[in-house]
Amino acid sequence: MVNERVLLTSLANLIGKETIADDCAILPLDGTLIVATTDMLHETTDFPAGMTDWQRGWMAVAATLSDIAAMGACPLIVLIAVGLDRPERLRPVMEGAVACCSAHGATLGGGDIDSHKELTLVTTGIGIVNADQVVRRKGSQDGDAICVTGILGGAQAALLGHHQYEPSLFEPHPRIAEGRTISCAGATSMMDISDGLALSLHDLAAVNEVGYAIYSDELPLIPELPPEEARELALFGGGDYELLFTISPDALPLPGLDEYRIGEVIREHRVLLDGKPLPSRGYQHRWRE
Amino acid sequence: MVNERVLLTSLANLIGKETIADDCAILPLDGTLIVATTDMLHETTDFPAGMTDWQRGWMAVAATLSDIAAMGACPLIVLIAVGLDRPERLRPVMEGAVACCSAHGATLGGGDIDSHKELTLVTTGIGIVNADQVVRRKGSQDGDAICVTGILGGAQAALLGHHQYEPSLFEPHPRIAEGRTISCAGATSMMDISDGLALSLHDLAAVNEVGYAIYSDELPLIPELPPEEARELALFGGGDYELLFTISPDALPLPGLDEYRIGEVIREHRVLLDGKPLPSRGYQHRWRE
Numbered sequence: 001m002v003n004e005r006v007l008l009t010s011l012a013n014l015i016g017k018e019t020i021a022d023d024c025a026i027l028p029l030d031g032t033l034i035v036a037t038t039d040m041l042h043e044t045t046d047f048p049a050g051m052t053d054w055q056r057g058w059m060a061v062a063a064t065l066s067d068i069a070a071m072g073a074c075p076l077i078v079l080i081a082v083g084l085d086r087p088e089r090l091r092p093v094m095e096g097a098v099a100c101c102s103a104h105g106a107t108l109g110g111g112d113i114d115s116h117k118e119l120t121l122v123t124t125g126i127g128i129v130n131a132d133q134v135v136r137r138k139g140s141q142d143g144d145a146i147c148v149t150g151i152l153g154g155a156q157a158a159l160l161g162h163h164q165y166e167p168s169l170f171e172p173h174p175r176i177a178e179g180r181t182i183s184c185a186g187a188t189s190m191m192d193i194s195d196g197l198a199l200s201l202h203d204l205a206a207v208n209e210v211g212y213a214i215y216s217d218e219l220p221l222i223p224e225l226p227p228e229e230a231r232e233l234a235l236f237g238g239g240d241y242e243l244l245f246t247i248s249p250d251a252l253p254l255p256g257l258d259e260y261r262i263g264e265v266i267r268e269h270r271v272l273l274d275g276k277p278l279p280s281r282g283y284q285h286r287w288r289e
Numbered sequence: 290m291v292n293e294r295v296l297l298t299s300l301a302n303l304i305g306k307e308t309i310a311d312d313c314a315i316l317p318l319d320g321t322l323i324v325a326t327t328d329m330l331h332e333t334t335d336f337p338a339g340m341t342d343w344q345r346g347w348m349a350v351a352a353t354l355s356d357i358a359a360m361g362a363c364p365l366i367v368l369i370a371v372g373l374d375r376p377e378r379l380r381p382v383m384e385g386a387v388a389c390c391s392a393h394g395a396t397l398g399g400g401d402i403d404s405h406k407e408l409t410l411v412t413t414g415i416g417i418v419n420a421d422q423v424v425r426r427k428g429s430q431d432g433d434a435i436c437v438t439g440i441l442g443g444a445q446a447a448l449l450g451h452h453q454y455e456p457s458l459f460e461p462h463p464r465i466a467e468g469r470t471i472s473c474a475g476a477t478s479m480m481d482i483s484d485g486l487a488l489s490l491h492d493l494a495a496v497n498e499v500g501y502a503i504y505s506d507e508l509p510l511i512p513e514l515p516p517e518e519a520r521e522l523a524l525f526g527g528g529d530y531e532l533l534f535t536i537s538p539d540a541l542p543l544p545g546l547d548e549y550r551i552g553e554v555i556r557e558h559r560v561l562l563d564g565k566p567l568p569s570r571g572y573q574h575r576w577r578e
Contacts, residue, residue, distance in 0.1 A: 025398030027366050027415070030319065038413055040370035040403040077316050081329035081411045109314030112411075114329040122370045122401075122411035124327055126316070 022136050023067040023191055024127075033134050035127045037067035042083070042120040048159055048169055053089050053119075055170045057096025060121035063194065065104050065174035066241045070192040071136070072183025073129035075106040075176060080123050083116025093121065104176045133183045135190040135245070138207045144188055144246040144265040146212055149178045149257070151220045152197055153230055156237025164224070172241040178257055182245050185254050190245040196238045196282025201271045204244070213272040214263030235273070236282050311425050312356040312480055313416075322423050324416045326356035331372070331409040337448055337458055342378050344459045345410060346385025352483065353414035354393050354463035355530045359481040360425070361472025362418035364395040364465060369412050372405030382410065393465045422472045424479040424534070427496045433477055433535040433554040435501055438467045438546065440509045441486055442519055445526025453513070461530040470546050471534050479534040485527045485571025490560045493533070502561040503552030524562070525571050 024035035041047060041060050051059070061078055068075045078101050084090055090113065101108045106125065154168030175192075182190060189208065193200040197219075201212045221230035246265050253259065271278045313324035330336060330349050340348070350367055357364045367390050373379055379402065390397045395414065443457030464481075471479060478497065482489040486508075490501045510519035535554050542548065560567045 025366055025368060027398070029321070029417070032318070034323065034415070036366060036368055036398065036413070036415055038368040038370045038399075038401050038411070040372055040401045040405075040409075040411060042372065042403065042405060042409075044406065045404055077314055077325060079314060079325055079327040079413060081327045083329055083331065083409065109316070109325065110327075112327050112329045114331065115334055116329075116331060116409070117333065117406055120329075120331075120372065120405070120409060122327070122329060124325070124368060124413040126323070126325055126415060128318070 023070040024073070026134070028131065031131055033129050033131050035068060035071045035073045035129060036124065037064055038122060038124040039063040039067070040120070040122045043118040051170050053092035054096035056119065056121060057093035058100040058171055060123045061097045061100035062172045062174045062241060064123040064125035065100070065106060065176060066192045066194060068125045068127040069174050069176045069179035070190050070243055071127070071129060072133055072179050072187070072190065073127035074180065075104060075125050075127040077109040077126045078106050078123055079109055080111040080121060081114070082111065083114045083120030085116060085118055089119060097123070104174060129183070135183050135187045137189055137191050137204055139189040140204060140208045140210050140246040140265045141188050141248070142210050142265055142267045145249045145252060145261050146214060146244070146246055146263040146265060147259040147261050148193065148197070148220065148242050148244050149175050149259055150242045151222060152240055152242065153222050153233030153237045155239025156233045157222055157225065159239070162225070165222070169239055172239070174241055175243045179243055181254055181257050182243065182247070185247060185251045187245045187247040190243055193240055193242050193244045194238060196236050197244065198235045198278050199280060199282035200244050201278065202280040205269065205271050209269060211266045211268045211270040211272065212263065213266045213275070214278070216274055218260070218262045220260040235278070238282055312359040313362070315423070317420065320420055322418050322420050324357060324360045324362045324418060325413065326353055327411060327413040328352040328356070329409065329411045332407040340459050342381035343385035345408065346382035347389040347460055349410035349412045350386045350389035351461045351463045351530060353412040354389070354395065354465060355481045355483060357414045357416040358463050358465045358468035359479050359532055360416070360418060361422055361468050361476070361479065362416035363469065364393060364414055364416040366398040366415045367395050367412055368398055369400040369410060370403070371400065372403045372409030374405060374407055378408060386412070393463060418472070424472050424476045426478055426480050426493055428478040429493060429497045429499050429535040429554045430477050430537070431499050431554055431556045432538070434538045434541055434550050435503060435533070435535055435552040435554060436541070436548040436550050437482065437486070437509065437531050437533050438464050438548055439531045440511060441529055441531065442511050442522030442526045444528030445522045446511055446514065448528070451514070454511070458528055461528070463530055464532045467546055468532055470543055471532065471536070474536060474540045474543050476534040476536040479532055482529055482531055482533045483527060485525050486533065487524045487567050488569060488571035489533050490567065491569040494558065494560050498558060500555045500557045500559040500561065501552065502555045502564070503567070505563055507549070507551045509549040524567070527571055
């Protein structure tokens with residue numbers, strides 16, 4: 001088995017380790033930073049069963065806007081490339097894409113259309129942020145609080161058949177406004193957790209010299225499931241579009257935001273749950289060799 | 290049969306007719322325009338047989354940079370989403386993509402990786418241009434000269450088995466430097482002709498109130514083929530990454546550029562070859578219904 005993260009690491013010498021260490025590419029332009037990110041989603045691997053095409057269009061845009069939110073940036077424009085197995089799918093996909101853009105202050109600026117064996121959506125988002133407000137993955141400080149923006153595990157619960165959580169899975173809301181608030185409050189590092197909380201903490205550890213200690217009692221869990229199961233989903237489930245960030249405890253609570261404080265940044269370079277190593281597993285694309 | 294252009298037109302009321310009328314989306318930012326474009330290419334439909342994966346990576350970037358060239362813009366950053374059927378294809382694809390970026394002044398800024406049934410490459414390019422230098426499809430003036438930047442039909446000739454033209458097809462060079470020269474010289478309208486010259490002239494006609502008259506004797510043809518065949522390829526062949534532009538005849542010849550003047554903009558809203566209507570056909574993606 002080879003996985004996406006191993007492949008990405010193998011490219012570090014080709015496109016630069018610094019370049020692949022964030023949710024977005026960053027481009028300075030006169031004191032403003034332009035951030036840009038792209039996401040590929042397609043039917044077999046990425047879209048859960050039971051979604052409508054409208055929801056697929058919405059989700060494809062949400063995935064990209066979430067990466068922009070994770071930099072503390074404002075989205076401006078989204079482009080979408082649509083690979084279509086049947087032409088009549090274009091309209092509902094585009095209507096969902098436009099709706100998600102409109103709901104989050106972005107403009108759908110165009111794209112490309114191609115015939116394809118299976119429905120494939122690739123969205124690219126471009127946003128801007130003042131150079132002194134950008135929040136990157138790198139920057140966590142020993143003693144910072146570790147926070148998330150919402151309840152964890154909903155998307156994975158829906159995948160497992162808990163239908164009441166399908167809105168989390170099918171129509172996720174990228175945390176654009178929350179990302180701006182967190183950025184303005186001086187967060188030291190941030191990323192989205194669409195691959196799951198555990199993997200995301202390990203992603204932060206990969207680009208910071210500090211460590212991350214979280215506590216299972218502090219995790220914002222789904223209330224309707226047994227705590228044991230809910231905790232597993234919160235740690236290792238994928239598909240939640242919440243933000244994970246670190247910030248000085250003095251800055252908490254954040255104005256207008258119901259953040260959940262789940263742990264603290266520690267000097268030792270480890271990722272710990274209740275004092276024990278937290279496994280680096282979660283949602284990943286995999287290829288068979 | 291439904292084709293890409295009909296689908297695009299059907300979306301005009303959804304994302305705005307103005308928005309889809311250029312090679313790139315345009316985003317104003319303090320006197321500078323940011324331009325952005327995305328292209329989807331995949332194995333079954335878009336990559337000719339006989340290409341290496343390195344060349345597929347190169348071509349995917351070239352397609353996007355060509356759209357940026359067509360606005361008279363400078364490319365800054367390219368993102369690439371790679372859908373892989375086999376993980377070992379990633380490295381040559383990325384090496385080709387990086388090489389094409391480097392050759393044309395752009396940086397490969399990141400992307401996304403996904404497993405996919407067939408190799409699928411989606412590139413997004415972001416560039417900048419001064420607001421007073423951007424060249425759009427709309428703007429042709431009655432009396433302008435119609436020009437192209439190079440010999441036409443090479444890519445299609447290679448597709449038909451003329452191996453000496455394979456570099457045009459397999460490793461096309463986007464006309465970035467030429468686009469800048471044309472923009473600075475005051476061109477009134479421009480686009481790339483990757484779908485073929487005839488279709489591109491009709492694309493210009495769709496957003497301008499003037500018409501376009503070209504002459505078969507003026508077309509820059511492949512010298513090695515019989516003129517009749519070479520002319521057919523020049524008019525209706527796809528895959529050439531030359532630029533088509535209109536400009537006041539007083540501005541010609543352009544410094545440092547071997548442009549070919551193939552006709553003139555006319556008041557009557559028609560597209561003519563040697564005084565007769567030029568059919569609107571060329572390279573298009575098609576779906577069966």
